[in-house]
Amino acid sequence: MTEKQGTIPCSQAVGQLWDYLDNAIAPEDQEKVEKHLSFCRKCCGELEFAKELREFLASRGAEEIPPDVKTRLERFVEDI
Amino acid sequence: MSEVDLHNRTKGAFQRLVSPELPALYSLARRLVRSGAEDLVQEALLRGYRSFGALKEDAAAGPWLKSILVNVFRDQLRKQARSVDELPVDEVETFSLYRTLVEEDPFPYSDTLHHDFLRAFGKEDVREVLMRLPEIYRAPLVLRYMDGFATKEIARMLAVPLGTILARLHRGRKRFEMEMWAYAEEMGLLLEEAIR
Numbered sequence: 005m006t007e008k009q010g011t012i013p014c015s016q017a018v019g020q021l022w023d024y025l026d027n028a029i030a031p032e033d034q035e036k037v038e039k040h041l042s043f044c045r046k047c048c049g050e051l052e053f054a055k056e057l058r059e060f061l062a063s064r065g066a067e068e069i070p071p072d073v074k075t076r077l078e079r080f081v082e083d084i
Numbered sequence: 085m086s087e088v089d090l091h092n093r094t095k096g097a098f099q100r101l102v103s104p105e106l107p108a109l110y111s112l113a114r115r116l117v118r119s120g121a122e123d124l125v126q127e128a129l130l131r132g133y134r135s136f137g138a139l140k141e142d143a144a145a146g147p148w149l150k151s152i153l154v155n156v157f158r159d160q161l162r163k164q165a166r167s168v169d170e171l172p173v174d175e176v177e178t179f180s181l182y183r184t185l186v187e188e189d190p191f192p193y194s195d196t197l198h199h200d201f202l203r204a205f206g207k208e209d210v211r212e213v214l215m216r217l218p219e220i221y222r223a224p225l226v227l228r229y230m231d232g233f234a235t236k237e238i239a240r241m242l243a244v245p246l247g248t249i250l251a252r253l254h255r256g257r258k259r260f261e262m263e264m265w266a267y268a269e270e271m272g273l274l275l276e277e278a279i280r
Binding site for chain 2: 065068069
């Protein structure tokens with residue numbers, strides 16, 4: 005894709021997608037990413053996947069504590 | 085905090101406050117270290133008890149204990165002082181898991197290729213992928229996207245500047261995507277049977 009005036013290339017847009025979702029980039033950069041997404045279908049696909057990957061990470065966060073470990077840690081707390 | 089609370093920082097109060105947080109603490113520890121999660125929690129509990137008076141609100145016990153656990157983890161890293169296994173910048177920067185999936189098309193009969201790829205990963209697979217990342221990338225990734233801490237808070241916990249955390253998150257995400265792809269290839273997750 006050729007770079008139009010005031011727009012950013014795909015590489016730059018994709019590089020900022022997670023920060024864009026986090027609202028962690030400057031408002032002017034936010035606008036540039038949005039402008040890019042308004043005409044680039046491929047990067048919209050990248051954005052949707054970034055959203056899905058974030059949800060995936062959040063959903064894979066909690067690990068079960070094995071009962072024996074829980075018991076040991078509870079005893080540890082009691083013995084402090 | 086009320087006056088009653090201020091005088092209520094007893095051993096019994098600590099035990100009552102901490103017990104419900106043990107699963108979440110252990111879960112975080114398991115995602116930060118390959119082995120020694122239980123030791124990490126124990127050390128965090130000891131430090132927590134020693135600084136129990138600093139906890140202002142009982143309701144903040146969970147994040148407070150997690151923050152202490154991350155401090156212990158950070159101190160362990162400093163002692164180890166391992167060098168970071170870096171990949172070439174270009175290789176990391178230009179990698180896109182989304183694009184790789186489109187180009188390689190591992191599930192040609194799937195209408196939901198990207199979704200199916202993620203669905204092939206169980207919790208243990210995700211943990212293994214995380215463990216393949218250098219700790220300096222793994223920790224911010226876990227704290228931000230799995231435990232939901234703000235970037236400023238992560239910078240404070242790990243005692244590094246905010247800009248460094250943002251850069252590590254960026255690079256960590258890329259490396260996580262690269263490792264997911266490599267792991268899926270190695271473990272046979274790219275076979276059609278893996279998503280059935």
